[in-house]
Amino acid sequence: MNDLSAHRERFLAYVGRFRDVPDAAPLRLKVDHTFKVLEHAGVIVDSLRGRADEKVCRAALLGALYHDCGRFPQFQRYRTFMDAKSVNHAILSFRTMRDEGFLHEEEREVRGLAQCAVLLHNRHILPALLSPRARFVTDIVRDSDKLDIFRIMVGYLHSALPERDAVLLHVQDNPEGWSQVVVDDVLAGRVARYSDLRFVNDFRLLLGTWMLELRFAATRRALAESGLMEAVLAGLPDDPRLRPAREKLFALLDACGRSGEEDC
Ligand SMILES: [Fe+2]
Incomplete structure (x- = not known):
């Protein structure tokens, strides 16, 4: 149930369409980030050992894989990752997933849970009325995302790499x-x-x-x-x-x- 190889290929084919965006180094970071987040979501899912069913686990992994897919059109269009100066990238990720049909062959519940996690992954505070299952999947994606952002930030807090300004939000x-x-x-x-x-x-x-x-x-x-x-x-x-x-x-x-x- 948790084989994501077709989705990995789909994601890579999608990001390949942004290869020719000028000064696209920050986008390459987002590809690395995506796969690290997916990896960590896998660690959490493994740690749950029977405390979560397969649908929840699959939705969490799919949410991790697609959570930042909106970053690519965001950067292409606005040349920044600052949501305040462009667009809420989580909403854009949600719309991109839907419009590209990334999850079209997934079961309805899996698709809904993954979409919810993507939509809410950057929210400062989560809606109180979220169902426990949606909350659980969303939290797996949010934890995984944060863990990798720690890694990225440490690199940029100590360096003068050219992407630093974009990563540190100016x-x-x-x-x-x-x-x-x-x-x-x-x-x-x-x-x-x-x-x-x-x-x-x-x-x-x-x-x-x-x-x-x-x-x-x-x-x-x-x-x-x-x-x-x-x-x-x-x-x-x-x-x-x-x-x-x-x-x-x-x-x-x-x-x-x-x-x-x-x-x-
Ligand atoms: Fe994000």
Whole structure:
């Protein structure tokens, strides 16, 4: 049931159509990102060991594979990954999946669950009325996406690669700069918002707050073992006003490392 080889080929054929987009390096990153997210969704699905049925697992894997398919037309049309300056890429991914018929031969429930996960994968807060199955599939995709975004960001927070500006959403590269509103989110135990980011250090804090909503123990353990979060937080300036936020995030990371088998 979880053989996705036809879908992998379909996805690669689709992204091949964007080969000739000028300055397409950021799009190549999105292809790598997609397959890493799919890989991690596979790790979560394996960790569930009978606690989720096949339809849910298949929908999660398909959601992971297609979650960012809208990034390609977004970049082609607007030359940016900033949703605020272009279009909500999750909605565009949903429309692309539907219009391209990527899931047309899937069972109705699988298709609906996967589409829901794609549509909601970047939502700051999920709708309260989501069914438990839809919520479960969506959370697998969101956890998997976040884990790979940690990897990508660590690479870009420390480098001057040409795609850096696009990946970091054009925030200011001031090593001492940070925003109180994002620190307040950390201290209140809230997930920070993209729209509040002004500095690279705000991005570090935002990534830290994502630990608050990782649902699956497999993701939390993978994050703690990867060393990625230490690398994200290591770049924060040595400012006493940041110390409580930093300590709070390290405590969260410590808790991630001690995650047993229990999912949230
Ligand atoms: Fe996305």
